[in-house]
Amino acid sequence: MFQKILTSALLAGFCAGLSAAALQLFFVQPVLLHAELYEGGDLIHFGADAVSAHPELPGFDPVRDGLSILFTTLIYVGYALLLVAAMGLAEARGVAITARTGILWGIAGFVAFHFAPAISLPPEVPGVAAADVAIRQIWWWGTVAATACALALIAFGKGWLMWSVAAILLLAPHVIGAPHPDEFSGPVPPEIAALFAARALGIGFFAWALLGLFAGYFWQREEQASA
Amino acid sequence: MTALVQSAAKSSVLPFVAAMVLGLGIITIAGHVQASTLHDAAHDVRHATGFPCH
DSSP states (O other): OHHHHHHHHHHHHHHHHHHHHHHIIIIIHHHHHHHHHHHTTSSOTTSSSOOOSSOOOOOOOHHHHHHHHHHHHHHHHHHHHHHHHHHHHHHHTTOOOOHHHHHHHHHHHHIIIIIHHHHHSOOOOTTOOOSOHHHHHHHHHHHHHHHHHHHHHHHHOOSHHHHHHHHHHHHHHHHHOOOOOSSOOOOSOHHHHHHHHHHHHHHHHHHHHHHHHHHHHHHHHHHHHHO | OHHHHHHHHHHHHHHHHHHHHHHHHHHHHHHTOOOHHHHHHHHHHHHHHTOOOO
């Protein structure tokens, strides 16, 4: 069984991870590089001179971007292991898993891992002011766990009690509040920060939907092969 | 008998739990551990994926 989970997750994670890496390099990386010009002081927002919104950006860097491709793929393999394991557990309890229903699972994964944390802790462009990283990570993991439990209760729970618990779990991390900095000191224009957050979330959505599709497909294929 | 059923149930859940622990481990190492080499290598991805980075 473990081998079946591992095979499906590796295949799904690699396919979705490579897609995510390509999309990130094309849509997110230029925004990040643009922000780094402000972070490093090459460009100054509200300085003496007006600054062009379209500076020349560094091109493809084989080492830096190669590492990004590697790590994106790794992270999506990690997501895939969680997703396929959850799918397998659900299937053992009579839930049908296919590539088509997998898309829904993927979107749920996106909500738990990207969207819910981003509601109170938006994807950060380099150079923004932020609270202590360890505290933000604790809040991030807590939010992911609470949201994942809530989505499972909404999808598979029955009755108002379970749905009420789900609503509390969804809202609690944001009512408690994410750790934010005491002062703002970010040198990056808000236009760039907003575009970065929107792009990071948009690409995350597509990549997770693909991950769900691939996970459902490969899981079902493994199932048929072992039947 | 009860023990048998329980152990059968446990062994059927174990591979799923093991896969989840492995997945969480990978996400933690690639996305969250602050060791400087790891942080630098994964820097762009951590930002683009919405993980708390610095």
